[in-house]
Amino acid sequence: MTNNGINVVSIGGGLGAVQVMRGMKNHTNNLTGIIAVTDTGRSTGIVRDFAQIPAPGDIRNALATLALDDDSLLTRVMQHRIVAPDDPKLDGMAFGNLFIAALTQMSGSFVQAIEQISDFLDVQADIYPVTEENTHICAELMDGTIVEKEFNVRQLDKAAIKRIFIQHPEAKVYQPCIDALRAADLITIGPGSLFTTTIACLAFKEISQAIRDSNAVKVYVCNTTTQPGQTDDYSLSDHVQQVVSYLGIGVLDYVVLNSSTPSKELMDLYAREQVNVLIPTDEEIHKIKTMTVKPFLADIADTKSGKRELWQKQDTIRHSPDLIAKTLLDIVKQHNKKTITSDPKQVNDSAE
Numbered sequence: 001m002t003n004n005g006i007n008v009v010s011i012g013g014g015l016g017a018v019q020v021m022r023g024m025k026n027h028t029n030n031l032t033g034i035i036a037v038t039d040t041g042r043s044t045g046i047v048r049d050f051a052q053i054p055a056p057g058d059i060r061n062a063l064a065t066l067a068l069d070d071d072s073l074l075t076r077v078m079q080h081r082i083v084a085p086d087d088p089k090l091d092g093m094a095f096g097n098l099f100i101a102a103l104t105q106m107s108g109s110f111v112q113a114i115e116q117i118s119d120f121l122d123v124q125a126d127i128y129p130v131t132e133e134n135t136h137i138c139a140e141l142m143d144g145t146i147v148e149k150e151f152n153v154r155q156l157d158k159a160a161i162k163r164i165f166i167q168h169p170e171a172k173v174y175q176p177c178i179d180a181l182r183a184a185d186l187i188t189i190g191p192g193s194l195f196t197t198t199i200a201c202l203a204f205k206e207i208s209q210a211i212r213d214s215n216a217v218k219v220y221v222c223n224t225t226t227q228p229g230q231t232d233d234y235s236l237s238d239h240v241q242q243v244v245s246y247l248g249i250g251v252l253d254y255v256v257l258n259s260s261t262p263s264k265e266l267m268d269l270y271a272r273e274q275v276n277v278l279i280p281t282d283e284e285i286h287k288i289k290t291m292t293v294k295p296f297l298a299d300i301a302d303t304k305s306g307k308r309e310l311w312q313k314q315d316t317i318r319h320s321p322d323l324i325a326k327t328l329l330d331i332v333k334q335h336n337k338k339t340i341t342s343d344p345k346q347v348n349d350s351a352e
Helices: 016-024 042-051 057-065 073-079 095-107 110-121 175-183 194-202 205-213 236-247 264-271 282-289 321-337
Strands: 007-012 030-035 126-129 137-141 146-148 161-166 186-189 217-221 254-258 294-298
Touching: 007 016, 007 175, 007 194, 016 030, 016 057, 016 194, 016 321, 030 057, 030 175, 042 095, 057 073, 057 095, 057 110, 057 126, 073 095, 073 110, 095 110, 110 126, 126 175, 137 194, 161 194, 175 205, 186 321, 194 205, 194 236, 205 236, 217 236, 217 321, 236 254, 236 282, 254 321, 282 294, 294 321
Parallel strands: 007 030, 007 186, 030 126, 186 217, 217 254, 254 294
Antiparallel strands: 137 146, 137 161
């Protein structure tokens, strides 16, 4: 691992933001993940109900993915889903969620449980929950309806989401998250489910304020596709607008937009599930610039791995860790040299 001194903080969930960290861990020893812990999906939701802890699922995935040996027995058992067809509560349960719950009960601390597993796995980053408190996200919909808990926020066939807020406004952010943001050289936001992971972190006012206060380069890594139940009919600029609405105008420096176009066959596969690939256009780029955010176009999508079957979640086109890391380092380098203009830059790299 090369230590070039850059201090990186990635905000989001256990899938998208972890792709950023997977790439960046090859370029820096100073890596922190601030992970959403408000999910209520089936496996995570069951553990939350009986153990009364924040959501362990995205934390579990971050720890396993960023382990020094991501194919060790312990890493694999963390991700293993129990097969118990006669027990609907256990069937499909991620063992790592139970492990986190057990260690939390033994130590009395959700954070200590995370630290212990991080030590077991020799995780190549500091993984922090956005909060230690067992709270939830809620949404106000465009029709005025209020829905509570993540599963209902992302439910299909409801009115569009107007805003996200924390169920318990007094819930405190885990202080090391604030400290990491203030000390960062680069803050990345996303990719991942826009409302239920990315904005689930930004909705904590202390997080958004710490981002505003930080001298870091602030980059939103935009999703490659829409997501049913959350961003139906959204454009790229709609995604950026939502992030800006929680941070304020002039806070976000750049947005990374994927410039590569998947094959028609892959796009059709996603379209069958109402997932639309987001392609940058001149009009979208202009709209983003009006928000005082610089669009940075790059070939960063992993379009070769094909479509995944995920446990009770919808797949999207993920980002290539190597390509997104290179792009982010290019942004920081050029930002620090003050050579980036307002024109979008095209980066044409191929996956190794």
